[in-house]
Amino acid sequence: MSAAVMADVAAARVPERTWRSEARAARAVWRRDMIRFANDRAQLMMWLVQPLLFLFVLGSGLQSLSAASTDGVDLKTFIFPGVVCVAVFFTAMISAASLVWDRELGFLKEMMIAPVSRTSIIVGKCVGGATIAASQGVIVLALAGLVDVPYDPLLILVAFGLLVLLAFTVSAFGVLVAVTIKQAQTFTWVMQLVVFPMVFLSGALYPVAGLPGWLELLNRVNPLTYAVDPMRHLVFSHLDVSETARRTLDPGVTWLGWHLPPLFEVGMVLLLGLTMLGLAIRRFARTE
Amino acid sequence: MTSTLPPTIEVDDLVKSYGEVDAVRGVSFAVAPGEVFGFLGPNGAGKSTTINMLCTLAEPTSGAARVSGFDVVSRRDDVRRQIGLVFQDPTLDVRLTAEQNLWFHAELYDIDPGVIPARIDQLLEMVGLADRREQAVMTFSGGMKRRLEIARGLLHSPRVLFLDEPTIGLDPQTRSSIWRYIRALQETEGTTIFMTTHYMDEAEFCDRIAIMDRGEIVVLDTPEALKAAVGADRVVLGTADDDAALVALRDRFGIEATVAEGAVTFHVSNGERFVPRLFAELDVGITSVAVSRPTLDDVFMRHTGTTIRDAETGGVADLDRTMMRTMAGAKR
Numbered sequence A: 001m002s003a004a005v006m007a008d009v010a011a012a013r014v015p016e017r018t019w020r021s022e023a024r025a026a027r028a029v030w031r032r033d034m035i036r037f038a039n040d041r042a043q044l045m046m047w048l049v050q051p052l053l054f055l056f057v058l059g060s061g062l063q064s065l066s067a068a069s070t071d072g073v074d075l076k077t078f079i080f081p082g083v084v085c086v087a088v089f090f091t092a093m094i095s096a097a098s099l100v101w102d103r104e105l106g107f108l109k110e111m112m113i114a115p116v117s118r119t120s121i122i123v124g125k126c127v128g129g130a131t132i133a134a135s136q137g138v139i140v141l142a143l144a145g146l147v148d149v150p151y152d153p154l155l156i157l158v159a160f161g162l163l164v165l166l167a168f169t170v171s172a173f174g175v176l177v178a179v180t181i182k183q184a185q186t187f188t189w190v191m192q193l194v195v196f197p198m199v200f201l202s203g204a205l206y207p208v209a210g211l212p213g214w215l216e217l218l219n220r221v222n223p224l225t226y227a228v229d230p231m232r233h234l235v236f237s238h239l240d241v242s243e244t245a246r247r248t249l250d251p252g253v254t255w256l257g258w259h260l261p262p263l264f265e266v267g268m269v270l271l272l273g274l275t276m277l278g279l280a281i282r283r284f285a286r287t288e
Numbered sequence B: 001m002t003s004t005l006p007p008t009i010e011v012d013d014l015v016k017s018y019g020e021v022d023a024v025r026g027v028s029f030a031v032a033p034g035e036v037f038g039f040l041g042p043n044g045a046g047k048s049t050t051i052n053m054l055c056t057l058a059e060p061t062s063g064a065a066r067v068s069g070f071d072v073v074s075r076r077d078d079v080r081r082q083i084g085l086v087f088q089d090p091t092l093d094v095r096l097t098a099e100q101n102l103w104f105h106a107e108l109y110d111i112d113p114g115v116i117p118a119r120i121d122q123l124l125e126m127v128g129l130a131d132r133r134e135q136a137v138m139t140f141s142g143g144m145k146r147r148l149e150i151a152r153g154l155l156h157s158p159r160v161l162f163l164d165e166p167t168i169g170l171d172p173q174t175r176s177s178i179w180r181y182i183r184a185l186q187e188t189e190g191t192t193i194f195m196t197t198h199y200m201d202e203a204e205f206c207d208r209i210a211i212m213d214r215g216e217i218v219v220l221d222t223p224e225a226l227k228a229a230v231g232a233d234r235v236v237l238g239t240a241d242d243d244a245a246l247v248a249l250r251d252r253f254g255i256e257a258t259v260a261e262g263a264v265t266f267h268v269s270n271g272e273r274f275v276p277r278l279f280a281e282l283d284v285g286i287t288s289v290a291v292s293r294p295t296l297d298d299v300f301m302r303h304t305g306t307t308i309r310d311a312e313t314g315g316v317a318d319l320d321r322t323m324m325r326t327m328a329g330a331k332r
Helices: A002-007 A019-039 A041-066 A075-096 A098-104 A107-112 A118-142 A153-180 A184-201 A213-221 A225-236 A243-249 A262-285 B047-054 B076-082 B098-108 B116-126 B142-154 B172-189 B223-230 B242-253 B271-281 B296-304 B308-313 B318-331
Strands: B009-018 B021-031 B036-040 B062-067 B083-086 B160-164 B192-197 B208-213 B216-221 B233-239 B258-260 B263-268 B286-292
Touching (some): A019 A041, A019 B098, A041 A118, A075 A098, A075 A118, A075 A225, A098 A153, A107 A118, A107 B098, A118 A153, A153 A225, A225 A243, B009 B047, B021 B047, B036 B172, B047 B062, B076 B083, B083 B142, B098 B116, B116 B142, B142 B160, B142 B172, B208 B296, B233 B271, B242 B258, B242 B263, B242 B271, B263 B296, B271 B286
Parallel strands (some): B160 B192
Antiparallel strands (some): B009 B021
16 A cells, blocks of 8 residues: 555655745744644643733732822732733743753654754744743733723833843743753742742832842842833833822832933843843754 | 665764763664665664764764765764654654644755645555544554654655664554555665664564674674574573583583573574484473574574573663673573
């Protein structure tokens, strides 16, 4: 049976490598992650439920405590930009780190042995993680109206741009972690020791002015701070709140008294993302 | 297999060391186009390390290898475009369907989208998975996964297909069907096949076999020639006292027998005629006797002094096996 079947099949040809074939390979890596994501019900559920937990459960729960100090601003409104960032952060981290599982379960070998550059694999993986994370951010963004953040087209557009940038940078970080660690188990530790602290130190859930010295220091060395701050600034610039509330809740990040412009922070995040992508590519190219 | 064409695989004094351990100690051979070439040997003999160097996954410590005329180190990407691979451990994405796994591979190898559907259809047909194409690979049995990996390895029409223990852990039925595909493939597409196995009976499907042990090729020839070189029949005895039987065989018949897989084993020409003499003259109780024509097992035993199975019982590590052999030798 097989002989007859195979006789009339056109043989395939593997062409020389071009930038187009590299782009196609990266797209294939990306598309695989999309298919896997769409098939994974548990991850989809987490993806939908987690931001709601943060926003409505945590936000509503702490509201009663903070009502006095937020000067009329609902705590949910305050943490909204932070929750957008945290949601993107977690999802990008977990998605990009799926490379760890690809190694553990053997599939990485299929990619490593193909006649494609390692860069294409890393780029595809990074864009894949960023896509999933950014769409998570969009879901949270869509809830804006429920926490009294206006659906201003400009606000939505710029916020989208910011969350895409954050999604990319965190994905690059996740991929870098994934190519560095050798065991899937280690990743659990990275989540506990790096990712969770970063969220709590970022100012996503509290204002970053007037912190105790040690906390301020940790906050300022935390890259996530510089993604949360512009996002919060953006949201607050579209809110109708008192000057006192603005000063307390959206104080902006300072370095030794210098107030960082949001655009500068955005540049930092971008630069960080590109650096980590570069490191991940270099590191991955050296794995045997 | 004689051919005027340049060899598809040429290996010249290839060495691979991991620190102090020499996994491969200078092997040289050539594989002709369209040949089915087998690497035979126990676990830890250096088969997989050799295959990894040939398919560019590991860099040789010294020596050179060319696949399809391309050097495996300096022309790595050219080599990769020419080869298909089926690894010992599965490398499928079990959360994708069979078809999605194949599409991913086709895209990665930049195959003309016009030929992909037909190629996928026919390969799935060939390995008998056409009706399972839309099911997630995690629902597949071990044999189905292996068949899918073979189909995937062939998707881009490689000049050489490397199979590292393609049938390990599979039931005999699946093993024989996998062999059918491999032979059909070699006939229709002229693919050169390089495989490793430690199943002796499978080595018979190869055009030529290299027997590898402790990082070296101990012998290389066609299965027929290898068996002919052993010449003698194999006699396996169950005895009441193996040690006494070994001594008696040596003293009375001048035969050096060994205990392999728990039975006294030796080679003698005209085995059937020898057995009656044995019963008449051996003063050790005989509980069973079997005479067989030489097989590749005998070839292996002849060249390494042990059976493949015994060579493996000491564990995978080279050192362990050497120790086992020394101890076995001392007992003799």
